[in-house]
Amino acid sequence: ADAGRSRFAARPRVSRAGGVAVEAERLVSSVWVLLARSRSMGSRCGRVCWKWGSPLRRLTGFSRLLSTAVLAPQICVVGSGPAGFYTAQHLLKHHRLARVDIYEKLPVPFGLVRFGVAPDHPEVKNVINTFTQTAHSDRCSYYGNITIGKDVTVKELQRAYHAVVLSYGAEDNRILGIPGENLSGVYSARAFVGWYNGLPENRDLKPDLSSETAVVLGQGNVALDVARVLLSPLDILGKTDITEGSLAAIACSKIKRVWLVGRRGPLQVAFTIKELREMINLPGTRPLLDPADFTGLGDVVKDVPRPRKRLTELMVKSALEKPGEKEASRWAAATKEWGLKFQRSPLEVLPAADGKQARGIRMAVTRLEGSGESARAVPTGEVEELECGLILSSIGYRSLPLDSLIPFDPKLGIIPNSLGRVQGTPGLYCSGWVKRGPTGVIITTMNDSFDTAQSVLEDLQSGVLDLSNTKEGFKSVRSILHSRGVHPVTFSDWETIDAAEVARGKLAGKPREKIVDPQEMLQLISH
Amino acid sequence: MSSKLFGFKSTVSHPLPIHRLQVQHSSADRVTVHFINRDGERLTAMAKEGESLLEVVVNQNLGIDGFGACEGTLACSTCHLIFEEDVFQKLDAITDEELDMLDLAYGLTDTSRLGCQVCVKKVMDGLTVQVPMEVADMRRGLEVGKQSK
Numbered sequence: 001a002d003a004g005r006s007r008f009a010a011r012p013r014v015s016r017a018g019g020v021a022v023e024a025e026r027l028v029s030s031v032w033v034l035l036a037r038s039r040s041m042g043s044r045c046g047r048v049c050w051k052w053g054s055p056l057r058r059l060t061g062f063s064r065l066l067s068t069a070v071l072a073p074q075i076c077v078v079g080s081g082p083a084g085f086y087t088a089q090h091l092l093k094h095h096r097l098a099r100v101d102i103y104e105k106l107p108v109p110f111g112l113v114r115f116g117v118a119p120d121h122p123e124v125k126n127v128i129n130t131f132t133q134t135a136h137s138d139r140c141s142y143y144g145n146i147t148i149g150k151d152v153t154v155k156e157l158q159r160a161y162h163a164v165v166l167s168y169g170a171e172d173n174r175i176l177g178i179p180g181e182n183l184s185g186v187y188s189a190r191a192f193v194g195w196y197n198g199l200p201e202n203r204d205l206k207p208d209l210s211s212e213t214a215v216v217l218g219q220g221n222v223a224l225d226v227a228r229v230l231l232s233p234l235d236i237l238g239k240t241d242i243t244e245g246s247l248a249a250i251a252c253s254k255i256k257r258v259w260l261v262g263r264r265g266p267l268q269v270a271f272t273i274k275e276l277r278e279m280i281n282l283p284g285t286r287p288l289l290d291p292a293d294f295t296g297l298g299d300v301v302k303d304v305p306r307p308r309k310r311l312t313e314l315m316v317k318s319a320l321e322k323p324g325e326k327e328a329s330r331w332a333a334a335t336k337e338w339g340l341k342f343q344r345s346p347l348e349v350l351p352a353a354d355g356k357q358a359r360g361i362r363m364a365v366t367r368l369e370g371s372g373e374s375a376r377a378v379p380t381g382e383v384e385e386l387e388c389g390l391i392l393s394s395i396g397y398r399s400l401p402l403d404s405l406i407p408f409d410p411k412l413g414i415i416p417n418s419l420g421r422v423q424g425t426p427g428l429y430c431s432g433w434v435k436r437g438p439t440g441v442i443i444t445t446m447n448d449s450f451d452t453a454q455s456v457l458e459d460l461q462s463g464v465l466d467l468s469n470t471k472e473g474f475k476s477v478r479s480i481l482h483s484r485g486v487h488p489v490t491f492s493d494w495e496t497i498d499a500a501e502v503a504r505g506k507l508a509g510k511p512r513e514k515i516v517d518p519q520e521m522l523q524l525i526s527h
Numbered sequence: 528m529s530s531k532l533f534g535f536k537s538t539v540s541h542p543l544p545i546h547r548l549q550v551q552h553s554s555a556d557r558v559t560v561h562f563i564n565r566d567g568e569r570l571t572a573m574a575k576e577g578e579s580l581l582e583v584v585v586n587q588n589l590g591i592d593g594f595g596a597c598e599g600t601l602a603c604s605t606c607h608l609i610f611e612e613d614v615f616q617k618l619d620a621i622t623d624e625e626l627d628m629l630d631l632a633y634g635l636t637d638t639s640r641l642g643c644q645v646c647v648k649k650v651m652d653g654l655t656v657q658v659p660m661e662v663a664d665m666r667r668g669l670e671v672g673k674q675s676k
Binding site: 086090093121123124126127129130272273274277306307310311441442443446447450 | 593598626628632633
């Protein structure tokens with residue numbers, strides 16, 4: 001079985017002739033080669049070839065016109081997050097004629113880079129610079145404020161474009177499926193992150209931060225993010241692009257303790273070392289790590305791959321070793337704390353006396369069957385309760401089907417595909433979380449998007465995507481949108497919104513003050 | 528004028544643009560670095576001493592896909608490069624912060640470093656580094672989805 005596939009193994013390089021890349025139909029491409037070679041021959045051979053030269057030169061000019069007008073692939077990408085932009089970038093770089101239009105539901109672009117990456121991780125957002133460069137390319141256009149599936153259907157997009165790439169990510173979250181999940185005080189980490197990052201649909205979340213203890217279910221990087229935002233010193237948070245509203249709410253928060261609870265053990269934590277190190281060093285806080293959870297673990301990981309080894313060793317060190325003088329005094333002075341609880345699986349959210357608020361969580365104590373990444377948590381029969389007034393479930397994002405006509409696997413939460421080609425639907429592709437599942441960091445999505453773009457490029461070269469079939473691209477979509485009263489937001493419009501946010505942020509000592517109301521955004525650009 | 532975009536010089540003869548001449552005269556503080564791209568292509572650059580390898584790739588506009596996403600701030604692993612053993616041993620010591628990000632890189636080897644953290648030195652003249660192959664295991668992504676259900 002083919003266990004792994006390199007994007008660059010056995011992929012035919014795009015043919016080049018005389019310095020001009022030709023990805024069009026084989027017939028025209030071979031004629032082009034002939035013309036190009038004859039042309040250079042003509043210029044070098046001078047008088048001897050002048051009879052050859054002129055009619056060929058005329059043909060060359062005509063052929064060039066033909067190639068640009070007819071053979072420029074029209075491609076559209078649905079979603080303007082990292083997957084959408086990296087797919088577009090790769091297509092534009094490796095095809096000299098392709099036009100790529102990027103559609104986005106919100107007025108503003110960038111998806112999780114804007115709405116998911118934590119406010120105190122601004123370096124991760126540097127990718128916005130390369131995305132902006134892509135959007136400025138003369139063969140690329142951004143169209144925001146357009147909901148695919150509502151304002152225009154995928155079928156209509158397929159009629160307008162040679163290829164449609166679905167990169168719309170995962171807008172929902174997995175649910176716990178336990179009693180009490182809908183009590184006040186219980187939220188998905190996804191909604192909480194959306195709230196502090198200014199995602200319009202979560203701006204009215206009003207999370208209850210009035211209790212002392214918060215429980216986060218899940219031990220991934222998102223769990224660490226929400227714990228860190230809940231416990232960070234306000235002067236640090238206040239200099240980030242966290243929204244004004246959420247900062248004010250966090251300033252009034254009574255939360256002093258955050259538990260990150262996982263079903264399995266320390267060897268199965270999903271967060272990564274940089275984020276863990278950040279948490280251990282968070283000013284004003286101390287870690288609560290039970291030595292019993294970590295005894296002997298150092299030996300167990302001696303021979304495992306370096307990433308898991310170093311991550312475990314850092315946890316072991318923090319739990320078992322005596323802290324240095326500086327660290328010891330910091331921990332002693334700390335007013336807030338965070339900890340890891342292992343082998344606890346949520347059973348029920350317990351209601352307060354009024355029956356409406358969460359007051360605690362009942363959990364099953366588990367044991368592990370198997371080891372390493374594939375270990376499974378099995379209930380032991382024992383049960384434990386933890387008192388808390390805020391519960392954030394951080395157990396994974398989830399994609400939703402966009403359109404009933406697009407294949408979708410509800411169990412896996414992805415669009416069934418092979419190397420980004422949607423199963424049974426030629427001309428339809430997917431990239432990012434909706435293709436692979438909602439895990440991974442930006443580099444994971446970047447590689448994945450390049451892979452999908454390669455599939456599109458291959459199909460253009462082989463003729464699977466028939467370029468002799470002229471497509472109108474945005475021209476036809478524009479008239480559809482106009483007839484439905486939908487006004488696209490251009491990239492230049494986004495830059496107006498961007499400038500306004502940065503200007504407002506400057507007044508508050510922040511990189512930007514995000515506008516959270518889409519109506520306000522549209523008013524700003526006079527829509 | 529040479530067509531840098533396609534990696535070869537045209538046969539038409541024109542006088543070299545001014546900046547090219549200047550580079551020729553100050554080649555003394557230039558270090559030759561070779562990058563072997565993912566498709567096996569060798570990209571050669573004349574780097575300035577003290578430049579990081581990421582800066583070399585960016586400043587010379589080398590055609591390496593997706594290199595340096597976080598722009599040298601140790602927030603990604605896309606500038607991951609593989610060195611030859613003897614050169615690797617002579618590089619400046621690696622920090623915990625670099626190791627933390629390198630741990631997430633695809634195709635990690637014992638002689639891997641992040642390009643944004645390695646600065647060009649005169650002794651590296653003629654250095655060859657390999658851009659790692661990005662192996663995308665499609666099944667692994669799906670298996671993760673299955674397991675977590």
